[in-house]
Amino acid sequence: MKKTPLVLGLVVALLGGGATAGYFWQRAQQRAEVFAAAIPVVPDLSNWPAAMRQRVEAAERQLADRPVEALAELARLYHANGFFAEAAQCYTGLEQLEPDQPRWFHQHATILAGYGDTAPALARWERAVALAPDYIPARLRLADVYLKRNDFAAAAKEYRAILADQPDESYATLGVARCEFEAGRWEQARVLLEPLVAKTNYQLGYDLIVTVYERLGMEGPARAIRGRMRESGAYRDPVDPWVDNLADDCFDVYRLSLASGAAQRNNDIPLALRRIEQALALAPDQATVHFQRANLYLDTKAYSKARQGYEKCTVLKPDFSDGWVRLAYVCETVGDRAAAERALAEGLRNCPNSPGLHLQRARWLVRDKRAEEALPAFRESIRLRPNEADAYLGLATALIGLGRNAEGLAAVDQALVAEPEHPGALGIRTFDAIISGNELAARQWLQRVKNQPRVTADDLTRLTGAFRQQFGRAFE
DSSP: HHHHHHHHHHHHHTTTTTOOHHHHHHHHHHHHHHHHHOOOOOOOTTTSSSHHHHHHHHHHTTTTHHHHHHHHHHHHHHHHHHHHHHHHHHHHHHHHSSOOOOOHEEEEEEEETTEEEEHHHHHHHHHHHHHHHTOOOHHHHHHHHHTTTTHHHHHHHHHHHHHHTTTTHHHHHHHHHHHHHHOOOHHHHHHHHHHHHHHTTSSHHHHHHHHHHHHHHHOOOOHHHHHGGSSSSSOOOOHHHHGGGGGOOOHHHHHHHHHHHHHTTTOOEEEHHHHHHHHHHOOOOOOOHHHHHHHHHTTTOHHHHHHHHHHHHHHHOTOOOOHHHHHHHHHHHTTTTTHHHHHHHHHHHHHTOOHHHHHHHHHHHHHHOHHHHHHHHHHHEEEETTOOHHHHHHHHHHHHHOOOHHHHHHHHHHHHHHHHTOOHHHHHHHHHHHHHOHHHHHHHHHHHHHHHHOOHHHHHHHHHHHHHHSSSOOOO
């Protein structure tokens, strides 16, 4: 794009054919030059959907007539679709042309921070917060960048200011705890982290609290957390509508899939469905996208829609074992056992090395009182996926049910090797020690159960009750 004609055209547009006094001409020319510098060269979009190319072309055509709106449109399109250098160039111009619009500074800062450019990101978040002090995501990001720059005093001040306005803001609590952690104030960090990890189901703070417990000499709780971290929820970023809503203009299936997953983790199922529907509109024959949408329907108990999605997935990609596993499960859930059996058999035919399908078959054989036949299927699942506890525990249960206790307990111990402190394995070991009358072993196992936060209160009550009944005294 040639800059000189564009500059002249923008000057004329900005003057509106009217005031031509020198001051206004000079100011308009400066703004036009900012526009021209802010317009990136159009990247190669030949492999992108036609709708994306058309949107960019339309925005380019509107630059002379609607300069700010068109530049903002380009910024959104480029940012939403991963063209970060082009988006940053647009934002640089928008920041000068609309210096009172906090979104430009915030959105530009997220790109810069993603590249590790914390100094320019910091300046922009400071500006965004000054313009929009009520927008908590920008304040959190400002505090986070202070933290990344090891300015713990400034970070803690900003996090505490957020908490003064929003006392239940979990990410601000995490930020203060991290500042205490970095300062080595372990007890203060513990007081903040314990309710936080409980409130967020270990999605926030679990990476810190183990170290805090270790530094305080609390090895039991530390061991319990290490045992559950394998299945703890993954960290999720705070909801940020200014950035998250850019996905409305996304034409990248992978990015939309990620956005759907993020919305689901934040319990925004309507948004998660909207994002995955966007992805399906772009890739109607991509099996994994149908699978992801079916999972959303399954989580909301929309079983008929989930079943249709899994069926479509298995047609499109018959060697994708998870599709068969979920199809068999949902058919079983709605009571269509014949369809479930067909899905399982067809799945094993297409995916003979699927540990999940072998595990499903073994469990159904046990359910049908065919435990002896289930043993090879459990063992095949273990062979294919030796680092997870489920198949070991299924095998253990089947063996114990067949009166082969020693072999069953050996399988339980293998489960504990695969997943240390697995609550199901601990429960079986504890109950065996109790009914065997081995009080010392029962106490040791029961203490490990008590230290495992994934053990439910009901299960702990049952085990302690069994201990009291067997040994005539309460477990302490």
